Amino acid sequence: MISELILMNGYGAYVWSAFAFTLVSFLSLYLIISFQLKKEQKRFEENFSTLTEEKYNVAISQNIHKEILKHSGSKI
Amino acid sequence: MFEFFNPYKIFRINSTLQKIIFFCFIIVLSVGLVEALFLSPEDYLQKDSVRIMYVHVPAAWISLGIFSTIALLSFSVFIFKNKNLILISKSLAPSGILFTLIALVTGSIWGKPTWGTWWAWDARITSMLILFILYTLYLLSFRIFEDQDKSNKISSIIAIFGAINIPIIKFSVDWWNTLHQPASISLTEKSAIHTSMLIPLIIMTAAFALFSVLIFLMKYNTELIKIKNKGLKRL
Numbered sequence: 416m417i418s419e420l421i422l423m424n425g426y427g428a429y430v431w432s433a434f435a436f437t438l439v440s441f442l443s444l445y446l447i448i449s450f451q452l453k454k455e456q457k458r459f460e461e462n463f464s465t466l467t468e469e470k471y472n473v474a475i476s477q478n479i480h481k482e483i484l485k486h487s488g489s490k491i
Numbered sequence: 492m493f494e495f496f497n498p499y500k501i502f503r504i505n506s507t508l509q510k511i512i513f514f515c516f517i518i519v520l521s522v523g524l525v526e527a528l529f530l531s532p533e534d535y536l537q538k539d540s541v542r543i544m545y546v547h548v549p550a551a552w553i554s555l556g557i558f559s560t561i562a563l564l565s566f567s568v569f570i571f572k573n574k575n576l577i578l579i580s581k582s583l584a585p586s587g588i589l590f591t592l593i594a595l596v597t598g599s600i601w602g603k604p605t606w607g608t609w610w611a612w613d614a615r616i617t618s619m620l621i622l623f624i625l626y627t628l629y630l631l632s633f634r635i636f637e638d639q640d641k642s643n644k645i646s647s648i649i650a651i652f653g654a655i656n657i658p659i660i661k662f663s664v665d666w667w668n669t670l671h672q673p674a675s676i677s678l679t680e681k682s683a684i685h686t687s688m689l690i691p692l693i694i695m696t697a698a699f700a701l702f703s704v705l706i707f708l709m710k711y712n713t714e715l716i717k718i719k720n721k722g723l724k725r726l
Contacts, residue, residue: 420528423540425538426538426542429601430539433543433547434528434546436597437550437597440592441702444585444706445705445706448706448709451713452712455713455720458716459720462723474723479498482502482506483715483716483719
């Protein structure tokens with residue numbers, strides 16, 4: 416039963432490799448984009464923490480900045 | 492009209508939607524894989540190799556859909572001069588290029604047991620390869636040109652001119668004699684595929700679509716934060 420599922424009448428190598436390639440591609444792209452997102456969030460947090468008080472007040476008044484910090488899990 | 496494309500609003504919705512879409516994607520993909528690999532019947536002629544269709548066809552459909560959207564958005568950029576449309580197009584491209592690659596590779600794997608060859612310079616396959624090159628050029632244009640206005644203009648031109656390739660891909664099987672079979676599914680006519688095969692195909696298409704939306708949301712947020720990072724330095 417299990418060997419039938421794996422071998423698929425001699426087409427197993429083709430079918431499994433096509434599905435494996437697809438799933439590995441999905442995982443790779445997901446990991447790359449996640450990594451890029453985290454990197455940018457971290458960079459944003461670092462840049463934000465180096466602002467002077469005056470610039471900080473200007474920056475924090477913008478909703479988009481607050482939202483970015485909120486979703487990066489920042490304690491600023 | 493462009494209030495809908497407000498970056499703050501999109502970022503806020505994106506961040507909430509990502510988790511929901513990821514969860515839905517895992518569920519739909521799991522159901523789709525069980526259907527495609529174990530529950531759907533084998534083909535009377537192609538036997539079990541027909542199961543490759545469940546990854547090959549959705550990938551091809553979505554890669555075409557994404558490029559058409561990018562072309563349409565790029566055309567709108569020239570009319571409405573809205574830079575957020577470029578951001579949306581740029582964020583769609585990574586999943587588009589991946590699905591084109593998947594369609595090419597799985598098509599090649601399917602070609603070996605069906606046609607006896609991994610590759611043929613046939614109209615459908617060649618036009619899909621051109622689509623992959625167009626996606627590559629589109630993404631490279633953002634990296635090559637440092638001047639943002641120039642890169643936006645060049646990428647939009649690539650997308651608009653590249654759109655000529657979309658009907659060529661779609662009708663290549665009707666216009667030329669190719670190894671590739673004609674379309675089995677049409678929006679206007681009755682499907683030539685039996686329901687037992689059509690259902691897994693639709694489920695897998697839904698899973699692939701969810702994945703492209705997930706990648707789009709993540710990439711959009713990444714690009715937006717990148718822009719805001721530059722803005723912080725200019726304060």
